[in-house]
Amino acid sequence: xxxxxxxxxxxxxxxxxxxxxxxxxxxxxxxxxxxxxxxxxxxxxxxxxxxxxxxxxxxxxxxxxxxxxxxxxxxxxxxxxxxxxxxxxxxxxxxxxxxxxxxxxxxxxxxxxxxxxxxxxxxxxxxxxxxxxxxxxxxxxxxxxxxxxxxxxxxxxxxxxxxxxxxxxxxxxxxxxxxxxxxxxxxxxxxxxxxxxxxxxxxxxxxxxxxxxxxxxxxxxxxxxxxxxxxxxxxxxxxxxxxxxxxxxxxxxxxxxxxxxxxxxxxxxxxxxxxxxxxxxxxxxxxxxxxxxxxxxxxxxxxxxxxxxxxxxxxxxxxxxxxxxxxxxxxxxxxxxxxxxxxxxxxxxxxxxxxxxxxxxxxxxxxxx
Amino acid sequence: xxxxxxxxxxxxxxxxxxxxxxxxxxxxxxxxxxxxxxxxxxxxxxxxxxxxxxxxxxxxxxxxxxxxxxxxxxxxxxxxxxxxxxxxxxxxxxxxxxxxxxxxxxxxxxxxxxxxxxxxxxxxxxxxxxxxxxxxxxxxxxxxxxxxxxxxxxxxxxxxxxxxxxxxxxxxxxxxxxxxxxxxxxxxxxxxxxxxxxxxxxxxxxxxxxxxxxxxxxxxxxxxxxxxxxxxxxxxxxxxxxxxxxxxxxxxxxxxxxxxxxxxxxxxxxxxxxxxxxxxxxxxxxxxxxxxxxxxxxxxxxxxxxxxxxxxxxxxxxxxxxxxxxxxxxxxxxxxxxxxxxxxxxxxxxxxxxxxxxxxxxxxxxxxx
Numbered sequence: 108x109x110x111x112x113x114x115x116x117x118x119x120x121x122x123x124x125x126x127x128x129x130x131x132x133x134x135x136x137x138x139x140x141x142x143x144x145x146x147x148x149x150x151x152x153x154x155x156x157x158x159x160x161x162x163x164x165x166x167x168x169x170x171x172x173x174x175x176x177x178x179x180x181x182x183x184x185x186x187x188x189x190x191x192x193x194x195x196x197x198x199x200x201x202x203x204x205x206x207x208x209x210x211x212x213x214x215x216x217x218x219x220x221x222x223x224x225x226x227x228x229x230x231x232x233x234x235x236x237x238x239x240x241x242x243x244x245x246x247x248x249x250x251x252x253x254x255x256x257x258x259x260x261x262x263x264x265x266x267x268x269x270x271x272x273x274x275x276x277x278x279x280x281x282x283x284x285x286x287x288x289x290x291x292x293x294x295x296x297x298x299x300x301x302x303x304x305x306x307x308x309x310x311x312x313x314x315x316x317x318x319x320x321x322x323x324x325x326x327x328x329x330x331x332x333x334x335x336x337x338x339x340x341x342x343x344x345x346x347x348x349x350x351x352x353x354x355x356x357x358x359x360x361x362x363x364x365x366x367x368x369x370x371x372x373x374x375x376x377x378x379x380x381x382x383x384x385x386x387x388x389x390x391x392x393x394x395x396x397x398x399x400x401x402x403x404x405x406x407x408x409x410x411x412x413x414x415x416x417x418x419x420x421x422x423x424x425x426x427x428x429x430x431x432x433x434x435x436x437x438x439x440x441x442x443x444x445x446x447x448x449x450x451x452x453x454x455x456x457x458x459x460x461x462x463x464x465x466x467x468x469x470x471x472x473x474x475x476x
Numbered sequence: 477x478x479x480x481x482x483x484x485x486x487x488x489x490x491x492x493x494x495x496x497x498x499x500x501x502x503x504x505x506x507x508x509x510x511x512x513x514x515x516x517x518x519x520x521x522x523x524x525x526x527x528x529x530x531x532x533x534x535x536x537x538x539x540x541x542x543x544x545x546x547x548x549x550x551x552x553x554x555x556x557x558x559x560x561x562x563x564x565x566x567x568x569x570x571x572x573x574x575x576x577x578x579x580x581x582x583x584x585x586x587x588x589x590x591x592x593x594x595x596x597x598x599x600x601x602x603x604x605x606x607x608x609x610x611x612x613x614x615x616x617x618x619x620x621x622x623x624x625x626x627x628x629x630x631x632x633x634x635x636x637x638x639x640x641x642x643x644x645x646x647x648x649x650x651x652x653x654x655x656x657x658x659x660x661x662x663x664x665x666x667x668x669x670x671x672x673x674x675x676x677x678x679x680x681x682x683x684x685x686x687x688x689x690x691x692x693x694x695x696x697x698x699x700x701x702x703x704x705x706x707x708x709x710x711x712x713x714x715x716x717x718x719x720x721x722x723x724x725x726x727x728x729x730x731x732x733x734x735x736x737x738x739x740x741x742x743x744x745x746x747x748x749x750x751x752x753x754x755x756x757x758x759x760x761x762x763x764x765x766x767x768x769x770x771x772x773x774x775x776x777x778x779x780x781x782x783x784x785x786x787x788x789x790x791x792x793x794x795x796x797x798x799x800x801x802x803x804x805x806x807x808x809x810x811x812x813x814x815x816x817x818x819x820x821x822x823x824x825x826x827x828x829x830x831x832x833x834x835x836x837x838x839x840x841x842x843x844x845x
Contacts, residue, residue, distance in 0.1 A: 147795065151802040154787065176770065176795040184773060184791060192787050401545065404553060418523065418561050422553060426516065426545040434521040435800055 110317050111124055112349045120343055120464040122368030123233075125265040125455055128318075128349050131288050132188065132196040135163045137349060137370035138458075140356060140451045141198060142377065143445050146171045147181075147191040151433070151440040152376045153358040154193055160413065161448040164195060164248070166373045170202035175227060178244040186246030198373070199247035201238045204256050204354070205324075211405035215255065217272065241382050243286050247285075251320060251353075252280035254294040265300035274310045281314060290317035290335075292351060296325060299329055299332055301339045308343035319344045320351040321369070325360065333395060334363055341368035351449045358387065358450055365454050378446050381439035384428035387446045391475045393421070395439065400425045412444035414438070479659045479686050481718045489833040491710055491737030492822055497687075497718050499617040500657050501557065501565040503798075504532045504628065506718060506739035509725060509820045510567060511746065511813050515540045516550075516560040519747045520802070520809040523562055527552045529782065529810060530817040533564060533617070535742045537601075538610055539571030543595060547613035555615030567742070568616035570607045570649075570663075573625050573691075573723070580822070584624065586641065604648035612655050620689060620722075621649035623663040628695040635667035643679045650683060659686035661720060661777050667692060668701055670708045676714035689720040690715045690738070694729065703732055710737035727819055728843050731836055746816050750808035753797035760844045764808065769794045782814035783807070 109452030111129040118124065124218045128135040142149045142157060145168040149157045157165065167187055172178060184190035187197055192414075206213050206220045207419035213222035219234030235253045242250040254273040257266050273296045284291055297303035311319055321340050337352070344350055349370045355361075356374020364372060377387065384396035386407045393400070393407060403421040411417075415424065415438035457463040480498040487493065497504040511518045511526060514537040518526045536556055541547060544823065553559035556566055575582050575589045582591035588603030604622045611619040623642040626635050642665045653660055662685035666672035671752060680688055690709050693702045706721070713719055718739045724730075725743020744830040746756065753765035755776045762769070762776060784793065784807035796804030826832040 146799045148801050148803040151805065151806075153806060155783070171799075175799050176791070180791070182769060183771060184789070190789075190795075192792070206728060223826055306745070308727060328717055393815075402549060402552060404591070414522065414524070420553070420559075422549070423516070423546070423559055423561070428541075430515045430544050432515055432517050433805060434517040434522065437520075437806070 109288055112318070112347065115117055116459050118366075118458050118463045119285050119461065121366040121467070122370065123365045123454075123458050123463050124370070125218065126370055126460045128370075129292045130164075130196040130290065130391055132248050133163075134449065135196060136455060138361075138365045138454055139163055139371050140361065140447050140452055141166045141371060141373040143168070143373055143375045144191070145375070146175065146311045147187060148439070149444070151436045152378070152380065152444065154191070156414070156441050157444065158195075158277060160445040161452065162195070162444070165193060165197055165200045167197055167245065167247060168202065168205065169199050169238065170205035172199075172245060173202060173241050174224060177243045178385075182244040182282050185338065186244075196248040197244050197245075198249040199251065199252045200255040200353075202233055202241070203238070203253045206233055207256055217275075219253070236283040239280050239283040239291075243284075243289065247289060249290045249292055249318065250284075250372045251292050252277045252294055252316075254296055254322055256326065257296050259297045259299065261298050262451070263303075264301055266300055266303055267431045270296045270298070270303055270307050274307070277316075281316070292316050292318040292320050294320045294322040294353070295340050295344070297336070299328055301313075301335065301411065304336050305343055308340045312343060312345055316348070318349040318351060318371075319352050322353045325355045326451060330360070333360075337364065337367045337369070339390065347369075353465060354397075356447060358447070359471060361447070361450060362454065362470050364394075365458075366463075366467055374447075377443035378440045380435045381443045384425075384435065384439065386439055387443045390473045395421060395425050395426045397425075406445070409443065410445060413442045416441040424455065477655055481687070481716065483716065485828050486736075487827050487832045488830065490735040490836070492734045492823075492827050492832050493737065494741070494827045495718065495739055497739075499533075499659070501563065501617050502532075504565060505824060507730075507734045507820055507823055508532055508740050509730065509816050510535045510740060510742040512537070512563075513560070513742045514557060514744070515544065518809070518813070520751065520805045521747070521813065523560070525783070525810050526813065527564075529563070529814040530821065531813070534562060534566055536566055536568045536614065536616060537571065537574065538568050538607065539574035540616065541568075541614060542571060542610050543593060551613040552616075555613075557615060565617040567618040568611050568614050568620065569722075570622040571602055571610070572618045572622045575602055576625055586644075587637075588622070604645045605652040608649050608652040608660075612653075612658065616658060618661055618687065620660045620661050621646045621663055623665055623691055625695065626665050626667045626692045628666050628668065628697050630714055632669060632672075635669055635672055639665045639667070639672055639676050643676070646680060646683055648744070650685070653695070661685050661687040661689050663689045663691040663722070664709050664713070665692045666705075668697055672703065673705050673708045674712055677709045681712060681714055684720075685717070687718040687720060689722050691722045693721065695723045697707045697727070702729070703736065706733065706738070708737045708776040725816065726845075728840060730816070730819060730845075731823065731839050735832075735836055743816075746812040747809045750812045751805045753794075753804065753808065755793075755808055756812045759842045764790060764794050765797045765814070766794075776811055777815070780811065780815060782810040782811045805841060
């Protein structure tokens, strides 16, 4: 078996734990933040820069890769690892989230999601079976099942109906899998209803996936509500399997997610706000494009070990952002990615050292959005 | 004296030569190609990537830096080297070319060039004295005098009048210089009139600059005409001083320029066509965005040692270009810059080995635009 997850150390005062996940492309120490490489590239970064940021695994988006360059082309290239020359593990989503975001361009049935391309209007259909076929062509280490990300707000009946279909689709994905060298992860839904979340976690756990994800959170709900749902779900999901909170990656949510027993996270925020001229720092954000940084000859973060902070000043990066130079997006993407991975490394260290509770209190006291 | 130029080896069959130019920020082996860092960044590349491409010196644009972030801010930062953290030599142009390109927004008088900002319409004046003041604030190793780049075509009287003013401006720049740690280069003009070119080269040579540049070429004239002007000028300019052909950098012009005794070149083409999805190769160009490269799993150039060619395929880079991913521009900028510098290294080697004539013939026979 090429996959194996081992919990290494548990925190005394929370559900936080460290672990090691073995995959065909190497080991991943958890908790882990996974940079997003939507179109076979972590935006504005070379693979070397992603590696230097400390990335252990990256994410690819099935919807985007299916559209361009197409999964058959990637299969011909030898899979996504070879196509983009990324040698460490890759996780692919199911494309469901992107398809459901198409609004009027998509239609859901029991069979799957019919949709029109956002690029050329061509018609396509994502079924659980089709999505597994695409993800097998991509050859990711971890594949996600097709699910419906229930919108927020949604009433109880809609949420229940949607969740039940997500469970049926999860089973169909499992049955459709043909390759033995890829781990399929299930996804818990259930909206903002604790009893549905609990049932979804139980149903997904029963399907005995290699790992379990929590979807449909950070979709507009207040954070306390998200934390409540998380708590319900991680109380049910098996201890001995990795847990992945999808699409969540602000620093406060990483700390609080880990405290609730989450092992894996991904988020586009790091590179997206980089392209808008914003840097992540310990207690929140620096909007580097603001005039106050025009003559600020300090690095973004004195304590950061990234290429941007080791080599450049806020004043220089602000100049690049103001003049729309690509290097501004590059340096801020490098910093924001390294910043987040360094936070995860710090969290890892505190869990190992038994000081996570203290770290969490202090971190959350100083954090502002 | 912090500046010193020594001719090392002369080619037997042409005016080509190798040399070493000492500057306060290090030695430059000539012939040299200088990547352009218009706004204090070689577009889409980190300094590390520019260094790995083999760059010995980069160029900064005075007009752009004067506009944003302003030369006074760069002075406060400790100069352009420190502002952008580039430790090797920098050459700055005079900003004249950019100002003259403003068309209706500028007005030339004996005093200088009055112009309105292309950004906010604010009014400014570049005089020879002002330009030297700005370049001294930037602290480049090599400063260029303010000249008028005579347009093509231009009649004899206009060209002569413009050239004579360029000579007077060159003298004023020399008189305005206050720092001893920057080399000021004169610029030869004279349009497409061999007798004016000859006179300009004589006049500029008389002013005894540390180096001499040839401006006003590659402005739309046929290449044989450019080569003819070059030959006239380099026959006059002193042998013992470096010669810089401004704004010229296609591979054929590099080879032919070196053959006519040019030591230094700069060009924006390398990074500009990179951002349009085009790669330089030995015999011309590859328009990587074309469909023919969709499944081409070879590197851009099998013989190239750049990061893009060592790590990625044409198919992958095409995908990045087609999906507007920044990494496409990054990889092609790295390749095109390295390609050009490698060509200069090769030329250098052939001059040293006495095989430049043969190399030149073979290169030009196989080159197509």
